[in-house]
Amino acid sequence: MAARPEGTPVWTDAMFTDAEVAKTFYGDVLGWTFGEASTEFGNYTQAYKNGKAVAAVVPPMPGQDTSPQSAWCLYFSSPDVGATAEKIRSAGGTVLMEPMQVGDFGSMCIAQDPTGVTFGIWQPGAHEGFELEGEAGSYVWAEVFTRAPAKADAFFTAVFGYHSKKVKDEHMDYRVFDLGGEMPVLGRMVMTAEDFPPEFPPYIQVYFAVDNCDKAVEAAERLGGRKLFGPMDSPFGRFAAILDPQGATFAVIDTRTTVGDMPEMV
Structure with a gap:
């Protein structure tokens, strides 16, 4: 590889x-x-x-x-x-x-x-990382969740040499980072006071692909997990955020079930 x-x-x-x-x-x-x-x-x-x-x-x-x-x-x-x-x-x-x-x-x-x-x-070294990506049960995307977006943007750009684009939406501050090509590698969301209590720390939310978002949420809840939001439709797929029984947050997304047009980036 x-x-x-x-x-x-x-x-x-x-x-x-x-x-x-x-x-x-x-x-x-x-x-x-x-x-x-x-x-x-x-x-x-x-x-x-x-x-x-x-x-x-x-x-x-x-x-x-x-x-x-x-x-x-x-x-x-x-x-x-x-x-x-x-x-x-x-x-x-x-x-x-x-x-x-x-x-x-x-x-x-x-x-x-x-x-x-x-x-x-x-x-x-011998371990090169993910052996499977973008398919059901594997990593597909990640987003930085932060209360200080300007600081986070400057930091990740400086460390990794990212280029960045912002979603053209006056109601949402969402940015994606890439390495100079068309394919983005990371997203950035703002943690608002309405959605995140002050004791909830900034974090990176990891998304895993699934065949059916709703069934994945049902399975998580059956085993003691808790739905944080969703399932929700988007142009990128139907997704939901989940808190597992031991407090780890992650998201699941069915990238094949898309609704709406892709947002314009600036």
């Missing part, structure tokens, strides 16, 4: 206090199966769809808070994780976990933008 350009979403994982509950939940909602836990790397366990790696779950590290807030972490590709960490600092971000090598799989760090959005950097 050709190396993904720097700034391309390349992987996602989440830490769960009860990894077995997470496996049951996502196995039913997204159709995932799971590999063997890697004891050498903290029981890190990869999820698969149709035999291809799509994500991973991991329990807390020994000695860590036994009740961490579960959250999906999106990793962006980098040819040099150390150099990207320096760009993060120079742009006003914070490196939460210094660059480290993960066996022969690759190297990583965890960082936060100036508005409080946490994300990862992955320099691929």
Whole structure:
């Protein structure tokens, strides 16, 4: 597989206090199966769809808070994780976990933008990232949710060299980032006071593709998840945001069921 350009979403994982509950939940909602836990790397366990790696779950590290807030972490590709960490600092971000090598799989760090959005950097080695994208049960899209859009826009543009365009809509501040081509790689939404209580932290919402958005929501609710909004029709697909039983937020989208015209970008 050709190396993904720097700034391309390349992987996602989440830490769960009860990894077995997470496996049951996502196995039913997204159709995932799971590999063997890697004891050498903290029981890190990869999820698969149709035999291809799509994500991973991991329990807390020994000695860590036994009740961490579960959250999906999106990793962006980098040819040099150390150099990207320096760009993060120079742009006003914070490196939460210094660059480290993960066996022969690759190297990583965890960082936060100036508005409080946490994300990862992955320099691929043997593990190149997603083996399946854009199909049911796999990653398809992500959006930065922030209360300070100008700061977030400047940060991600500086670190990854993104170009950006804004949706031409006076009622909504939504921006998409690309790497100089027609294909966008990331979106940015504004967290409004009406929709997000002040204690809800900024985050990156990861979207997983599904064959049927409504059925995915029903499965999530049956297993203790909670619908945050949707299902909702859009020109991009029918989608919904879900809070899983351990507090991790994610979204599901049926990209084949579209309603309306694509918005104009400026």
